[in-house]
Amino acid sequence: MKSVCITERAYAKLNLSLRVVDKLPNKFHSIQSHVTFLPELFDTLHIKKSTKNSITILGPQANCLEKKGGDTLIKKAIYEISQLVKKKIYLAIKLEKNIPLDSGLAGGSANAAAIVRAIFKLYDIKNNINIPELKKIGSDVPVCYYSKTSYVTGVGEKIKCLPNLKKKIWILLLKPNTTLSTKKIFESYNDPLDSKSLFPFTLKNLIKDMNNKKNALENTVCKLNNDVEKLLHNLPSYNNYTIPRITGSGNVIFILFKRRKDLINYQKKFPFINKVKWKMATFLKL
Numbered sequence: 551m552k553s554v555c556i557t558e559r560a561y562a563k564l565n566l567s568l569r570v571v572d573k574l575p576n577k578f579h580s581i582q583s584h585v586t587f588l589p590e591l592f593d594t595l596h597i598k599k600s601t602k603n604s605i606t607i608l609g610p611q612a613n614c615l616e617k618k619g620g621d622t623l624i625k626k627a628i629y630e631i632s633q634l635v636k637k638k639i640y641l642a643i644k645l646e647k648n649i650p651l652d653s654g655l656a657g658g659s660a661n662a663a664a665i666v667r668a669i670f671k672l673y674d675i676k677n678n679i680n681i682p683e684l685k686k687i688g689s690d691v692p693v694c695y696y697s698k699t700s701y702v703t704g705v706g707e708k709i710k711c712l713p714n715l716k717k718k719i720w721i722l723l724l725k726p727n728t729t730l731s732t733k734k735i736f737e738s739y740n741d742p743l744d745s746k747s748l749f750p751f752t753l754k755n756l757i758k759d760m761n762n763k764k765n766a767l768e769n770t771v772c773k774l775n776n777d778v779e780k781l782l783h784n785l786p787s788y789n790n791y792t793i794p795r796i797t798g799s800g801n802v803i804f805i806l807f808k809r810r811k812d813l814i815n816y817q818k819k820f821p822f823i824n825k826v827k828w829k830m831a832t833f834l835k836l
Contacts, residue, residue: 553598553642556668560595560660561587561697562649563690564721564804564834565797567759569744570766578689578705579736581766582746584712584756586699588721590832593647593661597668600642603628611647611657621645627662627687631669634679639669650828652729654800659690666695682707690798699836701751712751715836719791720807722816726777727827728801735799739770753836760792760806767799775801781826788816 565583572580593609605624607615615621624643632639643665649657666684669675684691689706701710744766749755772779778801785794791806807813813831817823 553600554672555596555598556671558595558597558664558668560593560649560657560664560694561589562591563587563656563660563694563697563798565654565765566756567763568765568767568798569747569763570739570741571744571746573743574705579739580704581702581706582744582748583702584699584751585693585702586834586836587697588655588832588834591649591655591723591830593645593649593657593664595646595661595664595668596644597665597672598642599672600640602640603643604641605643605645607645607647609645609647611650614651615647618651621647621658621661623658623662623688623691624665627665627691628669630684630687631666631679634683635673635675637673639673641665641669641672650725650802652731652800653725653802654732654796654798655802656690656694656798659688660694660697662687663691663694663697666691682709715751715753717753717836718833719836720810720813720831720833722805722807722813722823723802723828723830723832724781724785724804724823724826725800725802725828726775726781728775728777730771730775730799730801732799735767735770735774738774739767741766741769756836757791757806760795764793765796765798768796771796771799771801777801778803784822786820788819790816 567584569582570579685707699712789812791808794805
């Protein structure tokens with residue numbers, strides 16, 4: 551009998567806001583973050599049961615991932631779910647890797663979350679797993695499991711899905727040819743902790759917050775990565791909805807625009823953007 555093959559999309563995560571509000575005794579950090587996902591930037595995973603675990607990696611980011619030892623979070627996801635449900639799990643996985651590595655876009659966590667969703671379907675596992683427990687795999691895995699616009703607190707395990715604002719916003723993503731690990735950034739973080747903030751989730755309030763409060767990790771990332779600092783501070787204002795800012799703990803800088811033509815005109819007016827190692831012009835839905 552032919553094995554059932556499940557296809558899952560692992561969407562890139564975007565931190566619209568990020569505050570670090572506490573440093574915990576276990577050296578983890580408590581955060582507050584408005585998170586959304588990019589409809590046009592995703593990895594694709596084809597998954598089926600097998601007699602052993604195997605991962606084949608394809609796509610434009612495949613070589614980068616192979617050089618870093620492959621997708622370790624996928625392996626960790628299989629192991630952790632196997633332990634939770636007390637069942638041996640063996641999967642043959644084909645991963646089409648499009649999300650750039652060390653970008654703050656949570657590609658590894660999105661892949662791990664996609665594997666969890668697939669395991670639940672392939673092994674007919676019902677709601678006997680508490681999704682916040684997925685933080686054992688990685689802090690971003692719980693929110694990536696849902697892949698919906700959310701308000702995230704704690705160390706990533708407390709998730710509140712946010713209402714659909716029915717807004718389409720355009721975005722420019724830029725990544726210099728450098729990498730930094732999330733672990734390195736959090737280990738180096740020593741800025742004053744942010745005060746907690748909670749405002750009604752409206753587009754007006756969100757944009758105001760994004761323009762008044764930068765990502766809490768930005769100073770640390772810029773200290774460790776001159777390329778990000780240089781690009782971040784060289785990007786001018788020109789009909790952009792938000793100031794340039796980083797997402798998550800990574801090396802990707804993004805700018806939001808109200809209209810597609812504003813995004814196009816921005817790229818035309820500042821052609822140095824085309825020299826950036828990786829870039830993408832797309833949209834998000836809030």
